[in-house]
Amino acid sequence: MKSETSDRPQVVPKLQQTARRLRRDIVEMIYAAGSGHPGGALSAIDFLTALYFYRMRYDPKNPKWPERDRFLLSKGHACAALYAVLAEAGFFPREELKRFRKIDSFLQGHVDYNEVPGAEMTGGSLGMGLSVGLGMALAARLDAASWRVYVMLGDGECDEGQVWEAAMAAAHHRLDNLTAIVDRNGLQQTRPTEDTIRLEPLEEKWKAFGWDTMTIDGHDMIQILDTLDLALQQKGKPVVIISRTVKGKGVSFMEGAADFHGRAPTKDELGQALAELSCPP
């Protein structure tokens, strides 16, 4: 979808409202399941909203439309965010979100490539998405196709050596149809990223690997849209957007809390979260 920046006053509030609604979906589905990863889903949801409702071309009635753009959730544990987005986009009924992680639901604890309409990769083991995206981007170029590949990684995920194998290869092959987004929420499962393996200077690392880099506030919708537009213009280099976010963003007691990497809210916590995320009537 092409957009003039003059559209922003109309487009931005709508996207923000959508993201807010999807935040409710995220905490509700994880509560109903009794397990899940709310922190990393809430940090990623703004960018995901922009990708699906501003940038990407797809057809929910034809999930395998060959010309579609592909989004790969490499940080697969944040799938509550992707499920919420796919439901909102019409890939499957919203009702299914209530059955997240239940034995007969196609919304499993991590995305199943074959079962989820709209899913482009199987998640759950970190470090693989950029490589899968690399293969897709190379295939697209081989076919002279115009569809693009977007891969979202976690920052802790950048500990995995495979990420850098893919980064080197993508730059070597000048894949400007491949865009990476690092959801830089500063936390891994147990503690801050910088206390485990220091990632900074992260932008410089990606630059050194041959990528064009941009760093933004990942909760500022205007910055997100601007970088998505800029990414389209880059030629000859892949683009990485380092999206500085807050883990658990939108729910005060989850923000910056490592605890909510992988645990569901209690009933009281859910009530408080929904109150904070209440949508205007």
Add this chain to the structure above:
Amino acid sequence: MSQEVATRDAYGDALAKLGEVRQDLVVLDGDLSGSTKTGVFGKKFPDRFFDLGIAEQNIMCAAAGFAMSGKLPFVSTFAVFAPGRCFDQIRLQVAYNNLNVKIVTTHAGITTGEDGASAQALEDVAAVRAVANMTVIVPADGPETEAAVFAAAEHQGPVYMRLGRAKVPVIYKDGCDFKIGRASLLRDGKHAAIIACGVMVAEALEAADKLSSRGIEARVLDMATVKPVDAEAVARAAEETGAIVTAEEHNILGGLGSAVAEVVGETKPVPIQRVGIRDVFGRSGSPRELMERYGLTSKDIAAAVEKVIGRKSQLMRR
């Protein structure tokens, strides 16, 4: 004069042929295309050849990405590196997704030779066999390799195929009618059955000749598809001969021997003896010396046959 062809050479030529009829074929390698012979395809179809360097985890997932985008990817490296360095990637992105990725490794087994243990894959079949959705093929010679490549390309789903480094005798001199999951009966016999794959098929045939001169008629089955194993052929061999010997260039734990023992144990229990690497690592040496040192020759197979026949007669006497 018997002809000898390295299965990896047959692979390289087969890929080049396949590339002519399959426009969706792409080939990936990890800086080993001179050895794996994917370079033959690479020279002919450079646009469809991707050497992604010494980065096996990346290569395996890129292959998945190609398959998800409508391509037919063949991905090659040495058998120690796939599945060795990228097991999780094969497991999750290739097998769990049930993608049309064909992993063909070379330099498998102890006959890699002088490079030593780090280059001698003795566990790869066992590792991949334990992964759901994977088909596992170990061709015996050049012609069977070519037939298997084409069969793998036709097959819908992930395939693992392991080939050797050294030249091996041609067994299928008049071409190979290969079918995934179907064993080939190379020699009939009623006293025992030798079920072999890869380089051990030629050794099995030699063993059968030696045994015949001693009055023992051994059936020889080429079980090129280790997964799914041809359970019917195994059960029939057990039923009709009452004594089984398996032979593989691989650890006796988890590979062909285990696959056969699983069927035998559950359908028609008879004495069984596995010939293979006896759960040790290899070392540098010439391929022939190593096969002798580690018990992988026709002599070892013949001795194993005599052993199981002995156990068979003990059982009958009870």
